[in-house]
Structure formats: C-alpha cells, structure tokens
Amino acid sequence: MDRGTPDEANRHRLTVDVRRAGSGAVITPAGELDHHSAEKLRESLDQCVADGCFRIVIDCSGLEFCDSTGLNVLLATRVDVEAAGGQVHLAGMRPNVARVFEITGAGAVFTLHGSLDDALAALPSD
Template sequence: MDRAMPDSPHRRQLTVDVRRMGSGVVVAPSGELDHHSADRLQESLNACVADGRYRIVIDCSGLEFCDSTGLNVLLTTRMEVEAAGGQVHLSGMRPIVARVLEITGAGAVFSVHETLAEALAALPAD
C-alpha cells in the first residue's frame, strides 16, 4: 500500500488531544506521525512536561503511521520524563506502529499496554 505524499489530499493530518486523567495526562495523537507532523506532537508533550506532568500515557490508537522522526519524539520524551522521575506509557498500538517499535527495538524501552485503561491503571498513584 502506497502512502499518500505530504501535500496529497489523502494524507491524514496529525491532531493531538491532551487531557488530564487522574494522576497523569493522556496524549492522543491521531493521523500520520512523520517528519512533517512530529513537531505538533513534540509541542504537546513539551507542554505537559513544562506543566509538571511526568505521568504520561500516549494513546497510539489513532496513529495510522509513525516514521523514525515520530519515534524519536517518543524516545526523547521518555528519556526526559524518566530523568525527572516520571513515566511514559504507550497504549493502543496499531500493528503498523507496533512494527516500527519492534523493528527498531524501541518497544523494549517502553511500557506498552493493549488498552488505555490498562496504561492508566499502571501509572503510580499520587
């Protein structure tokens, strides 16, 4: 299956929804996470960290694609949050995104959960 080109009308733009849930925050990117859109996710994650939110669940159920730039955003955020004593969990991985983590070995450094509810339950309580 060919991916649509960046300027193609068939390319699904990345949107990012951020919502507080209990002791953490859920960041839900939706669409294609690539070198054209990674800044949008990075800005949202940076805002969470700047706000002192170090318990982050990234709900990947809406991601249709993730390239190496998107993966670097996830990895960088994980390192920054863990350095501050926090945690980053991933949930709802679609097979195409899970494959990127598998191929690169990045899946071994993340806590990955089948569902958002499982990821939220894994966050430490206040």
C-alpha cells in the first residue's frame, strides 16, 4: 500500500497540548483540524470538561486549517461549557481559519482574541 510522500502522510496530523491552570485550561491544537483529526481534539476537550475545567482558552495560532467537523467540535464544547456556567475563548486565529468562522457566523458565538495573552487576561482569575 502506497502511503504517498512523508508530507502527504503528515498532512492530517494534529497535535493537542493541554495546559491546566486551576479551574481553567489552555488547549493548543496545531496542524489541520478536519474530519480526519477532529476526534483527537474532541477527546482532549471532553476530558478537560469532565475534569471540571470550565474556563477554556483555545489557542488557535497553530491551526493551519479547520473544516466543518473541527468547527462542530469547538461549537459543541462551547455549548457544554457555557451550560455549566463556564466560558470558551478562542485566540490567535490565522486568517484562513478566521475566515471559516466569518463565513459560517461562528465567530459571533465565540469570544475571539488576537493573542493568547489577551484571552488569558479576559478570563476571570480563580
């Protein structure tokens, strides 16, 4: 079975870093967030919420791409967290990812920040 070039094999690679801070967390997905990789982010976010994390900043600065599946993961997390009285903020979107939020109207339901530092400053402290 030909898996193509190494670049093609890694094209759908997504890494997700989770950094907890009190009752909050910074989630940093990097790579392509699409139907091939969205489950990895969903699992990280679901675990964070299950652990009582209700102040979440998603640092989008490492996202190279986001499709509707990835967007749905983010939207579902926002609904769950806000239902529990928490907040989800998005930070540092690249223009091509921000465009997906603009086209779909999803940008209107999230609190968006230009940088991670701005998002962290906007959240209430523990």
